[in-house]
Amino acid sequence: MDLLLIKNADVYAPKHLGRQDVLINGGKIVRIGTDLETSYGSLSVEVVDASGLVMTxxxxxxxxxxxxxxxxxxxxxxxxxxxxxxxxxxxxxxxxxxxxxxxxxxxxxxxxxxxxxxxxxxxxxxxxxxxxxxxxxxxxxxxxxxxxxxxxxxxxxxxxxxxxxxxxxxxxxxxxxxxxxxxxxxxxxxxxxxxxxxxxxxxxxxxxxxxxxxxxxxxxxxxxxxxxxxxxxxxxxxxxxxxxxxxxxxxxxxxxxxxxxxxxxxxxxxxxxxxxxxxxxxxxxxxxxxxxxxxxxxxxxxxxxxxxxxxxxxxxxxxxxxxxxxxxxxxxxxxxxxxxIGMYPQKGQLAVGADADLVLMDSDLSIRKVYAMGRLAAEDGVSILKGAFE
Ligand SMILES: [Zn+2]
Known part of the structure; x- marks a missing residue:
């Protein structure tokens, strides 16, 4: 997949931005906005609906x-x-x-x-x-x-x-x-x-x-x-x-x-x-x-x-x-x-140009999904990322 589009999350960047879509390409956040398009020419797009979830x-x-x-x-x-x-x-x-x-x-x-x-x-x-x-x-x-x-x-x-x-x-x-x-x-x-x-x-x-x-x-x-x-x-x-x-x-x-x-x-x-x-x-x-x-x-x-x-x-x-x-x-x-530690603004915030490291939590603040450099890293407490011998 070329692009990842996470839609309808309640975004805390950590500043509260409200309901936003976040577009990710190559491990970076490339757009944040409302009602972003779901097709981008010949590029393939994975769309994730995050309605009801908080993004941090x-x-x-x-x-x-x-x-x-x-x-x-x-x-x-x-x-x-x-x-x-x-x-x-x-x-x-x-x-x-x-x-x-x-x-x-x-x-x-x-x-x-x-x-x-x-x-x-x-x-x-x-x-x-x-x-x-x-x-x-x-x-x-x-x-x-x-x-x-x-x-x-x-x-x-x-x-x-x-x-x-x-x-x-x-x-x-x-x-x-x-x-x-x-x-x-x-x-x-x-x-x-x-x-x-x-x-x-x-x-x-x-x-x-x-x-x-x-x-x-x-x-x-x-x-x-x-x-x-x-x-x-x-x-x-x-x-x-x-x-x-x-x-x-x-x-x-x-x-x-x-x-x-x-x-x-x-x-x-x-x-x-x-x-x-x-x-x-x-x-x-x-x-x-x-x-x-x-x-x-x-x-x-x-x-x-x-x-x-x-x-x-x-x-x-x-x-x-x-x-x-x-x-x-x-x-x-x-x-x-x-x-x-000198890694801001690349790390620690959700903004265009920052690394696509993000967490989706439900209304109770339980962690549902974690993305690291734009890749799904964990879901509902289970790690998707694994070491070579796991
Ligand atoms: Zn120690």
Whole structure:
């Protein structure tokens, strides 16, 4: 089929456009309008009637452990590699793969290969270089060279305020952020640094000092897991007021066994109430991370694996429980993360010229169909896209 025409959807771009038809050609949106024609000369057209369905951009998840993570309770606790069929039914069409605690037994080359394979299988995938270790292994010899010369690398990853981090000094973090930033400038990528936040007492103080005392752009440091506890969350509001972007983890919530955490949808409502701009708030899943759960004495108490579906779940909670308007709730998983990682306007919105990544939901916000680059990727919870061995 040359063209795909989806008719009569209630379109949220994420701005609410009302009932529209969307015409797709070559993986791109080429027209949006009412009552678009169904024939285009000699070109074949597949027409899909989306009456009664809501259309949104595909979701952007900037924190996914695609080759697995965990391992913190011993080798048995390493999570397996993800399959594309675990990703697309939940509306995710763009992901950023990264390392977790272990960047040694899991290597950066394997991460690159996995990201490439997910793209070959049909979604958009990028990666971060680096891991909890500093300095960490890279593909081309340095963070700067990875961002400059490796097509899929768009930024760097590190960890602070966490007993599992390399306990990096402020100078080391400054250098890392500067390297990523400069490489991003030269390569035309975002060159940001995604920073795992633990529950250490230093919290975000190092990053706030860097913002106050250096010239580095605040929005290129994206701390994640900021809903991990009340202390970190409170400081993240201050951080955002200095111009930083804060990333909520949808997979961390009291209902998943993480005591003391803040439910993601509630955290987002509280950030908005505190006056944080929508564009400075993103939500990612931390999918496929295996978290060891410890009791109050620090003894190992069990394992918990995070999944991508929490993004859609928390989006639904934002709309249904927190009464956040759809067009605002969508931004935390579409436009805001796409812009934060430098992939907007190609990703994160429904517009002429943007990639045809889109989700069709029913009136209850259940996902009915997902399209990735104009191809049907999943339908009613079942992945149409498959890996070679699925
Ligand atoms: Zn993670």
């Amino acid at each position: 951009p595909g979701f952007v998840d900037q924190h996914v452990h695609v080759i697995g993570a965990g391992g913190e309770a011993g080798y048995f606790s390493r999570t397996p590699e993800m399959r594309i069929s675990q990703i697309v039914p939940h509306g995710i069409t763009t992901i950023v793969g990264l390392h977790g605690t272990d960047g040694t037994a899991r290597n950066i080359e394997a991460l690159y290969a996995k990201v490439c394979s997910l793209e070959q299988e049909g979604i958009t995938a990028r990666m971060l270089t680096g891991s909890f270790e500093m300095p960490s292994a890279t593909l081309a010899g340095s963070v700067r060279r990875d961002i400059l010369f490796v097509d899929k690398v768009i930024g760097a990853k590190t960890a602070i305020s966490d007993r599992r981090s390399s306990q990096p000094t402020r100078a080391e973090i400054e250098h890392l952020v500067a390297e990523a930033y400069t490489a991003g400038l030269v390569s035309g990528k975002r060159g940001y640094t995604h920073i795992h936040m633990g529950n250490g007492k230093r919290r975000l103080s190092m990053l706030m000092d860097i913002i106050r005392e250096t010239e580095l752009p605040p929005y290129l440091m994206i701390p994640t897991h900021i809903n991990r506890d009340e202390g970190l969350f409170a400081q993240s509001i201050e951080f955002a007021k200095l111009g930083g972007i804060v990333d909520i983890t949808s997979g961390i919530a009291p209902e998943y066994g993480f005591e003391g955490t803040i439910k993601p949808s509630k955290a987002i409502r509280r950030l908005l109430e505190a006056g944080v701009d929508v564009r400075q708030i993103t939500m990612s899943s931390d999918a496929n991370g295996c978290m060891a759960v410890y009791d109050s004495q620090g003894n190992y108490a069990g394992l918990c694996v995070t999944t991508v579906e929490t993004i859609h779940k928390e989006f639904c909670c934002l709309v249904k429980e927190e009464s956040i308007p759809m067009e605002t709730a969508l931004q935390f998983i579409t436009t805001s993360p796409a812009a934060a």
